[in-house]
Amino acid sequence: MRPTQVVLLMYYSLTLSFAVAATIFAYVNFAWSVVALLLTFGFSSWSLAAIRHATEEHNPYLVWSEKIALLGIMIFVPLIFISNILTALLALIFCAVFALNFQLFDFRRLYIGLAASLMGICVGAAHTKSGAYFWYFYCYMPLAALVLAYAHLSQQAPPPSGRWWRGGQQLGVIGLLVVSASTIYLVLPRLPAGNLGGHPGSGVFYREKAWENQAEQHSNLEGEALARALDQLPTTDSPESSEQRDDPLQTKDPFKNPEPAPEAAVLPESTAAEETTQGTSHDQQEGDENRQTIASDAKELDLSRHSDKATPLVGNPIIAYVTATQPLYLRSHIYDIFDGQRWSSSSSANLKVKVDRRGLLLSQPEPGTSLVSYDIELAARLPAAVPLAAVVSRLRFPATALSVDKFGQISAPGPLSSGTRYSAESVVSHIQGRVFSELPWQAPGQYLQLPDELDTRIAALAAQLTSQAPTQLAAAIMLEQHLRNNYRYSFESIFISPGVTPLKEFLFETKQGHCEYFASALAILLRTQKIPARLVTGYSASQQNPLTGLYEIHALDAHAWVEAYVDRLGWVQLEPTAYYQMPQTTATPLSVELINRYVEQTLATHGALPSAATTWEDTAFQLWQSSVLAIVTLLALGKLFWLSTWLFWLLTAGLTVAGYFLWQKIKPEWQIKRLFRDAVNQAQAQPSQAMDIYLAAIEGILALAGQPRAPGLTIEQFTQQLRRQFGDLETERMSRHFNIKHYHQRPTLAVELNSDDYAHLLGHIHKLGFKGVVQQVKIVNPTS
């Protein structure tokens, strides 16, 4: 075994170890990935060291190889039933790689092992939702590159010095690889997902027999027919009655109520986030089993629990991941009735519809409309309302039947479990940079309802603000901007008045509140100006993780906003809360932009959350969040270099290139002068070595001119060449003097060490200058 192979096998073991650790990280967690890393490295090193004296024909460890391959099959079969085929294949592949370790006698097997480890990394990358997975790439790829390099070196004859590759050189190459890969990653545009071959399936499935029976009655309802059927659904006129009938805390459980009423007909205490929060106390009081589960899942969301300041809130966990081509606002509930303090919905009934393999077709998109396709995977338990972007065209949901209310909002038979994955296509229109949705079966007139005792100042304020607005859309935007610019977001207000909007105080006194205040205020301001408006709750999927590319919905992304029916164009989405960024119409393709946006949003979230930690779990989580933020912030510096200062860097690059070419012009002349000056000075200092000094200078100048002294050229041949190039020279004398100096044993006379010929030639060359020397060289050797 040659030394390079020792290094090679060590790097190979490390590469395999990181591949295994990465997949374990993707499927389990970080701690187990560290354990897997250590175990794999130990095992791989041992197996490779064990076979170092074995040969293909006489391999005592072949039985180990067979046993590990058999073990792989034994793991593979149960994993197919327990998990999925991909996980089972992954286990089989890694077992095959470990088995191959005992037969690693040729380089192709090593390459196969490397390719298998790359597949493992890829599967892990497809499975994980954590951006920290990226750091496994940073460990794996340089190691894999080193394995390739040393495999190449091991196939060469060993150098006489015994040194293949300097450590510094290796580091340089690996550094270059990492920098190049990072640069490519930062500037690489991400194309919208193709989704060829369908959407990934879900691990959770919802089934409710009663709903299926009801859905059988409407089995042919699709598209326009479904819209018409929804339009005929009865409505609730008064907020009181709807509050009585549609109390979500009494009617939400589909498993206990064979005829479940539409859920969440009354806006809970606050927005959807608070909905889960408030659910906690009710769950504990009422002992409802299902809600208990929701509450336990949403324990960190229990903001009211931390509202006493002694135990400040820590953490803002992710509740869902969205794969989409653009940021989305996902609707859960629509509210159209406001009693002065609370919002409720007039939609009191719903339809049960069947879901088949093709999914549920809610509306047929018109030709030319832009469809947005997206996948959602839940990471926490949520209420039964399915968050979707308006207006849903087709929904693929893992259920046999779904409920659709008058507003087109969809609910599942039960609370949505963590791990539920569904996909949908929504028609999203953009007019004047705003997101519009159209619901043709809706009657906008009902959205002008105002509370009985509405402060007159509100209407006056709205009139004053919109006096110059030429259109309804312009008026809506003016009101939205007024709230965004003149009112402050306050996280604490969620706990001060949960579920209640003190509109008058918010607009004219405190001027601070959370999203529900802003949304309520805008909706009422719009209605005073005869612009139909409604309040929508749901989730803002606008924070895209730049590393995973997924939109992460955190607990704080549960949100309320406003939709207004303007100018007979449809429902425009309005975002009055300044804390949230305006809805983006397109996704940013560049990673640097994504990173920058992610950092800004994360910083804003951190600013809104109380930061002190109480338990060690909170502290650890906060540390982890901080470290991730720090790393992502470092990556965000790319924007400074690539975007913010791009003109400076472009100019610098241009000047550098120009300077380089200029220097290339000047450099030879300067070098010739320096060589001549140094040679003259050195020759004066060491007269006995003058001949060699002059000769070295002549050789140096010729090398600059593109014709270095050829290896193996004797002094006689070299002086002949010089004579052909630079005219009449005493070549014989020059050669003789050189040979006497270097090869004669007897004492030499001063005349025999005469270096005048060389000095004369050097002076002549110096006078010719670089261009002259090049010309002379070309005359004699045109190919030079």
Add this chain to the structure above:
Amino acid sequence: MSNSGLGTLELPPPVALFLARHCNLHRVLLALTLALFFIAWNRGLALLYGLFSFLLALLLLSYGLPLLQLRQLRVGLRAQGEFRVGQNATIECQLWAPSPRHHLSVRVALPFAEGGVTNAFFAEAHTASIQRLNLACELRGCFTLREVEVESRYPFGIFTYRRKIAITPLEVLVLPAIVLLSCSPQGQVGDDNSLGALLTHRTGGQGEFASIRDYRAGDELRHIHWTASARAGALVVKEYEHRNHAQLLVVVNTRPEFNVGEGNNASFELAIRLVGALVARATQEGIPSYLAADDNWQLAVPAYAGDLYPVYELLARLRCEGRRPYTDSVGEACLRHPHAHMLVTLRTEHEPIPSPISTRCTHVDLLLDSKSFRFPAQIEPTNRGLRDGQRLTYRLRANTQLEDLFQ
């Protein structure tokens, strides 16, 4: 580790052939990169974009860095020592680069060496890095090396760039292999014929006493030194200076039709080896030799010549491209050297027997069996010399052991 095949994995021949021809590390990596991009795009997996970036960077560096390594390179070759067929030789390869370069492989085409190509791998090369290429010479001749091919796969061995670099022409003279004859053909000639007649065709006495030596078959009885023999207990003969007047004339057949077979096993190559061996033996025995070929190629080798390099050098340069009929060449050589006591000619059975001009000259006719050179695997015994008057004919085959030919 070896780089051979897939070990015990037996693939169907068409698949194995396809893989061997089209599947290499670069293509596999390129396909993996494209596949990864497709998966990343299709599923919208940003993390796979990261992995794709790494693979792309790996490929880009593999495309770019070798080009930098191959810039401004100069290569020189220098032959070290003597190059002779059947022996190992060394060529010094010097790589010159203005700045440090890494993992460069210099590929030198050597038509005379085993394999035809040799590689010198420079793990790190700077101003004048030297590597020695050890090679086994297989072909006699004079070869001029004018260019080398420098190859770089730096740093990952994924993609190969090659660049041909002209070098100062290096002439390599590969001498024919040395064959040591255990006996010269003259001894056998003397057995049946009067060696004295051969040696005393000149008028005058036997010459001055030179030394004594062991008796060999064919020596005249009158030259036996009886006293010395009695003392030594074995027959010892006297040698006289007159043996120096004996001359060996070898006329090499350079007609293209004489060259049958391939490479070093061709009939012409065997003839060259044999000629070298004959001259060496004659010189060792104190007999001057004359070598002739075609019409303008003559060389006189004095007796007891210490350095036979010129002989081998000329033999190394000899090519089988003669245009003159071989019989004419033999005739002219005999005219130029009428005193030669032994004429050696070489021919195949398809060529006529050349006749010596002088009737007193012993003619050693070396007949090369062309069939055996066409089919060297057919081994047949070599027959002994057949005498026909002054002509002694030896039939040589491709597998003939030259050392014992005249024993």
